Amino acid sequence: MGVTSILRSYIFLRGVRAIVTVFVAITFTFFLIRLMPGNPIDVYIATLMGASGMSYQDAKNLALALFSINLDEPLWLQYLKYIWNVLHGDLGKSIVSVGTPVIKIIATFLPWTVFTVSTALIISFSLGILIGMVMAYRRGGKLDTVLTLTFSILSAIPNFIVGLLFIVFLGVQWKLVPFSMLRGAYSPYVEPGFTLEFIIDVLKHAFFPILTYVLTTIGSWALLMKSSTIATLGEDFVLLARARGLPERRITINYVGRNAILPLFTNLAISIGFIFGGSVLIESVFVYRGIGLRLLQAIYQRDYTVMQGIFLIITIAVILANYIADILYGVLDPRIRVGGR
Amino acid sequence: MAFVRTRRRTLRRYAEGLKEVFKIIVSDKAGLVGFVIIIIYILMGTIGPMVVPYPAAGNPNEVYLPPSWEHPLGTDFEGKDVFAQIVHGTPVVLTVAFLTGFLTTLIGVFLGALAGFKGGIADTIIMGTADFILTIPQFPLFAVLSALVKFKDVSMLSVLLASVSWPTLARAVRSQILSMKEREFVEAARLLGFSTFDIIFTEMIPNIMPYIAVSFMFNSIYAIYAQVGLAYLGLVPFIGENWGLMLNRAWVLGAFFYEGSIWYIMSPIIAIVGLQIGFLLFARVLEVIFNPRLRVGG
Numbered sequence: 001m002g003v004t005s006i007l008r009s010y011i012f013l014r015g016v017r018a019i020v021t022v023f024v025a026i027t028f029t030f031f032l033i034r035l036m037p038g039n040p041i042d043v044y045i046a047t048l049m050g051a052s053g054m055s056y057q058d059a060k061n062l063a064l065a066l067f068s069i070n071l072d073e074p075l076w077l078q079y080l081k082y083i084w085n086v087l088h089g090d091l092g093k094s095i096v097s098v099g100t101p102v103i104k105i106i107a108t109f110l111p112w113t114v115f116t117v118s119t120a121l122i123i124s125f126s127l128g129i130l131i132g133m134v135m136a137y138r139r140g141g142k143l144d145t146v147l148t149l150t151f152s153i154l155s156a157i158p159n160f161i162v163g164l165l166f167i168v169f170l171g172v173q174w175k176l177v178p179f180s181m182l183r184g185a186y187s188p189y190v191e192p193g194f195t196l197e198f199i200i201d202v203l204k205h206a207f208f209p210i211l212t213y214v215l216t217t218i219g220s221w222a223l224l225m226k227s228s229t230i231a232t233l234g235e236d237f238v239l240l241a242r243a244r245g246l247p248e249r250r251i252t253i254n255y256v257g258r259n260a261i262l263p264l265f266t267n268l269a270i271s272i273g274f275i276f277g278g279s280v281l282i283e284s285v286f287v288y289r290g291i292g293l294r295l296l297q298a299i300y301q302r303d304y305t306v307m308q309g310i311f312l313i314i315t316i317a318v319i320l321a322n323y324i325a326d327i328l329y330g331v332l333d334p335r336i337r338v339g340g341r
Numbered sequence: 342m343a344f345v346r347t348r349r350r351t352l353r354r355y356a357e358g359l360k361e362v363f364k365i366i367v368s369d370k371a372g373l374v375g376f377v378i379i380i381i382y383i384l385m386g387t388i389g390p391m392v393v394p395y396p397a398a399g400n401p402n403e404v405y406l407p408p409s410w411e412h413p414l415g416t417d418f419e420g421k422d423v424f425a426q427i428v429h430g431t432p433v434v435l436t437v438a439f440l441t442g443f444l445t446t447l448i449g450v451f452l453g454a455l456a457g458f459k460g461g462i463a464d465t466i467i468m469g470t471a472d473f474i475l476t477i478p479q480f481p482l483f484a485v486l487s488a489l490v491k492f493k494d495v496s497m498l499s500v501l502l503a504s505v506s507w508p509t510l511a512r513a514v515r516s517q518i519l520s521m522k523e524r525e526f527v528e529a530a531r532l533l534g535f536s537t538f539d540i541i542f543t544e545m546i547p548n549i550m551p552y553i554a555v556s557f558m559f560n561s562i563y564a565i566y567a568q569v570g571l572a573y574l575g576l577v578p579f580i581g582e583n584w585g586l587m588l589n590r591a592w593v594l595g596a597f598f599y600e601g602s603i604w605y606i607m608s609p610i611i612a613i614v615g616l617q618i619g620f621l622l623f624a625r626v627l628e629v630i631f632n633p634r635l636r637v638g639g
Contacts, residue, residue: 021472021473021476024473025473025476025477028473028477032485032489033489040489152618152621152622152625153618155621156562156614156617156618156620156621157614157617158565158566158569158570158613158614158617160570160573161610161613161614164588164597164606164610165610167597167598168597168603168606168607171598172597172598172599172600173600173603180598269475269476270475270509273475273476273477273478273479274478274479274480276478277478277479277480277481277482278480280480280481280484280574281480281570281573281574284574292481295481295484295485296484296574299484299485299487299488299576302488304488307485307488308485310481311481311482311485314478314481315476315477315478318476318477318478319476322476
């Protein structure tokens with residue numbers, strides 16, 4: 001494979017696109033904090049002066065140290081420095097828990113969200129596809145009717161309300177699940193480590209957040225897959241495969257399934273962002289200590305540096321997840337890879 | 342003169358399209374149910390607050406009452422009537438839903454048409470922005486913005502929701518416009534000396550009306566989700582009484598973990614889910630109109 005063919009390859013081009021998007025995201029978060037009405041840095045300086053009677057200069061110095069920014073420099077230099085800092089993993093320091101680097105906070109909370117969200121996405125996507133295909137093959141039948149109705153109703157319920165319903169019914173009314181014991185990402189008395197006890201404990205805590213994500217997204221995958229499969233079944237190549245007498249199983253998996261999945265990948269991008277974004281709500285409902293809950297806490301405390309950092313990291317995570325989805329898409333659909341667009 | 346006539350003809354085409362849609366709705370049971378549900382909510386949001394008195398300070402001796410004649414949905418932690426709170430929470434929820442749906446449609450159609458018709462730099466910029474907005478996790482963005490901007494009324498919230506909801510529609514409108522650009526009827530209109538604006542809005546948009554209608558529904562559904570979610574987290578305290586705020590109070594005060602609060606908690610939940618189901622049933626029917634293959638069984 002020559003240099004030009006690598007440069008033209010689908011995976012490379014998508015990678016460049018992802019990197020460009022990350023830069024746009026960094027720019028966006030920089031201006032989000034710097035150019036908003038009631039600039040948070042000024043607000044924070046004013047608060048410091050009011051609360052602790054600091055002089056303007058002292059308050060300003062402290063604020064600038066926490067934001068890792070120098071307001072006296074021209075905006076473009078501040079911007080370049082911000083990018084430089086972000087690339088070096090310096091997202092400033094927390095305002096509320098003074099001095100804690102934002103990146104450290106993120107490192108503690110992000111893995112739990114990535115774990116629950118990606119597990120949920122994989123389960124929901126693959127199960128949804130299977131169910132959707134079954135529904136397509138039996139369209140108009142009893143199973144199809146019942147599932148379509150169920151999924152329609154399920155997708156009408158906002159995800160955090162599904163979580164609240166679990167707590168209200170399973171937790172409070174029927175007393176089947178002790179939800180207050182399941183707060184956090186794991187129990188405080190279990191030593192973190194690669195032990196069976198810890199893994200089981202983690203799974204227990206993650207179970208309801210994951211279940212909630214899956215329940216609220218599986219319906220749209222199934223319904224999308226159903227209509228995509230129906231469309232594929234009407235294609236000539238399926239008819240030809242049948243005419244050639246290929247075994248039905250092979251037609252279902254290699255001819256129908258593989259082609260019907262493709263349109264779903266365009267929805268994956270939106271779904272990844274939606275699930276990741278929904279973690280703010282779901283983690284708040286179950287008090288699951290992931291990045292969404294931490295973001296919310298930062299917002300309540302007006303901890304601007306933490307807010308800015310977490311928002312940026314969530315966005316980058318979504319961009320990366322999209323890139324992975326793009327690669328998978330390329331693997332499944334040779335036309336995309338060879339086209340080298 | 343010619344333009345006046347074509348505009349009038351266009352209006353008639355839009356009206357005929359609506360009549361067609363209405364016919365299919367009536368013939369489809371689920372769609373009819375969705376339609377009726379939406380009408381009921383609209384009545385509750387418009388006439389309701391005039392008929393049902395505002396939930397005044399409650400009686401502290403009547404907290405968490407089960408439903409009765411006096412309190413159809415029971416009372417809350419302060420003894421306030423839950424039903425009255427639901428009714429008075431409706432206008433805000435509906436306004437955000439419809440206003441966001443409307444604004445999103447406006448922005449999406451305009452930008453999509455512009456990108457598709459003009460092409461070139463306009464297209465690159467609009468679609469680039471659309472792609473970027475689609476990758477930003479929206480709910481965290483709203484949450485962060487709520488800390489930076491004070492949302493004093495529902496229209497501000499709607500503008501914000503619409504400003505990040507338009508990309509999907511714009512993409513669809515663009516691709517439709519691109520595919521129609523070279524068709525005969527558009528060529529004919531161009532030869533007759535129609536302006537770009539007239540070609541887009543009298544010749545092209547009517548063809549994708551069903552899609553725009555479906556998109557309106559889904560944007561409204563998303564707007565309900567986002568606003569109720571934000572209100573539940575207590576991030577938009579000033580937009581007025583709404584169902585999300587009821588859930589927020591129940592959560593903050595720990596009512597969720599009290600068995601007797603079931604009526605108080607379930608009322609806003611059922612109100613939200615009911616409205617979502619109404620919109621969804623209605624939207625699905627529009628999808629059936631849209632995709633004939635879904636109608637053909639076996």
